[in-house]
Amino acid sequence: MASKRPFCDADFLCAVCHDVFDRPVVLLCGHSFCRGCIEQYWSVSDSRQCPMCRQISANTPSLNLALGNLCQAFLHHKRHLEELCEVHQEKRTLVCCVDEQLLCEICRQSEEHRNHTHRPVQEVVEEHKGVLRSKLDLLKKNMELMQQADFECDLLALKMNHDAPDLENRIKAGFKDIHQLLDDEEKAMFNDLKLEKKEKLESLKSKNEMISEVIHNLTTTIKDLEKELDSGDIRIIRNFKDALVRAQCKPEDPEMTPGDLIDIAKYVGNFNHNVWEKIRRSITYTPVVLDPNTANFHLTLSVDPTSVWNHNKSEVINEQSNNNIERFADCPCVLGYVGYSTGTHTWDVDVGQNTSWMVGVAVESVQRKGTNGLPSGIWCIGHDGEVLSVTDPLESRVPLHGFAKPTAVRVNLDLSEGRLSFSDLLEETVYHTFTHNFIEKVFPFFYTKCHFPLTILPKSFKEEI
The missing domain is CATH 3.30.160.60 (Classic Zinc Finger)
Structure with a gap:
């Protein structure tokens, strides 16, 4: 018996997605599927087989135009039926x-x-469309944000893959230097041991020669006395006094003195600690190292990284390639790698010939994007080429008249007392002291618009001991 409905829904449903065919293609076996469905199915399958009968299709399936036209007619018919009242038609x-x-x-x-x-x-439809369009616009914006985030993640991955080999080489070079220090210390210890052995063996040889001479003299005296005892009564009485003098000869005590042996404890006692202390006294370090991930695009950092300068390039910089969340996007500044919340910390900065610089501290939450000038949350001292001045988080700039342009600045941060002081490293003149209760963690801050570098000066462990 023929159905009253011209179409059967199941005839127009894809066996993969169970929805009406979208751009249907037909396989060699005769089964049809949405083009997107069969391509996705084959992308995760080991072979190009039919999802229904498992027959292999070697060729690219062709569009099923007839089925596609029927699907369009079917959808049109369904929409027409949906417009009719089910009761009154x-x-x-x-x-x-x-x-x-x-x-x-x-x-x-x-x-x-x-x-x-x-x-x-139609009135309600237009109203609903307006609501849906606003939702669609919001979804598209979210999609753009997600696509941008995905793009930035890919760029960050590329940068990490680019940076990792260089960092590996620098790590290897650093350990090579440490190995060289250890090799040098090993050679020095062997030389010390060799020299001590030589000196003490020579001393022992001298003592042996002296003892040999004494033994020779004693042997001669003993033989003479033994001969005297066998010489007869008259000769004994006649030579008694002379023999007695020779018999009373007492050599020096040949006992060993302290320090004759090699000083074993000096070489092996607390071996690791002693070697480390010797190396530690011979190397320098910088109390602050810069964090490249925070550096503005216009700044260049040394390999250490302990120096920073502004390369003043006018060409457009591809900010997307390094636009991570920590980086300062607008202000030419960079932070130290380690932040502080307790204790006292001091670092010295060589400003040299730099004519536009600032050094100080910044709170961890300092604004890094969308700033027109100096970000808020900064305490610093700086020079603009004309006058020395200090700036606080309220961005109030106070000129410091009467001071010459410094060549090196000392920054002293005492978090227990809530003080931040700036002074001339050479003259030991205090320029300014901020008093503030630093609740948030703070980081060393560096700003420069000049191509001459700001350099954090090294210290030695010897200075601290």
């Missing part, structure tokens, strides 16, 4: 504002909806 042109139901003109006059407010379908 009239087109539904109204929306009941109370029941939120689609109505035809006959339904409108029914007792159920007669006293309700009604609106034309």
Whole structure:
């Protein structure tokens, strides 16, 4: 018996997505699927087989144009049926504002909806479309943000893959230097041991020679006395006094003195600690190292990284390649790698010929994006080429008149007392002291618009001991 409906829904459904075919393609076996569905299915499958009968399709499937046209007609027919009232088979042109139901003109006059407010379908549709368009715009913006974030993640991955080999080489070079220090210390210890052995063996040889001479003399004296005892009574009486003098000869005590042996404890006692202390006294370090991940695009850092300068390049910089969240986007500044929340910390900065610089501290939450000038949350001292001045988080700049341009500045941060002082490293003149209760962690801060470097000066462990 023929169906009253011209179409059967199942005939137009893809066996993979269970939705109406979208750009259907037909396989060699005769089964059809959405192009996107079969391509995705094959992308995760070991072979190009049919999802239904498992027959292999060697060739690229062709579009099933006839099925595609039928699907369009089917969808058009379904939309037409949806527009008709299921009770009266009239087109539904109204929306009941109370029941939120689609109505035809006959339904409108029914007792159920007669006293309700009604609106034309097109009017409600336009209103709904407006709401959906606003939601769609928001979703598209979110999509753009996610795509941008995905793009930035890819760029960060590329940068990490680019940086890692260079860092590996620098780490190897650093350990090579440490190995050289250890090799030098090993050679020095072997030389010390060799020299001590030589000196003490020579001393022992001298003592042996002295003892040998004494033994020779004693042997001669003993033989003479033994001969004297066998010489007869008259000779014994005659030579007694002379023999007695020779018999009373007493050599020096040949006992060993302290320090004759090699000083074993000096070489192996607390071996690791002693070697480390010797190396520690011979090397220098910088109390602050710069964090390259915070450096503005216009800044260049030394390999250490303990120096920073502004390369003053006018060409457009590809900010997207390094636009991580820690980086200062607008202000030419960089932070130290380690932040402080307790204790006293001091570092010296060689400003040299730099004519536009600032050094100080910044809070961890300092604004790094979208700033027109100096970010808030900064305590610093600086020189603009004309006058020395200090700046606080309120961005109030106070000139320091009467001071010459320094060549090196000492920064002293005492978090227990809440003091931040700036002084001339050479003259030991204090320029200014801020008093503030630093609740948030603070980081060393460096700013420069000049191509001459700001350099954090090294210290030696010997100075601290």
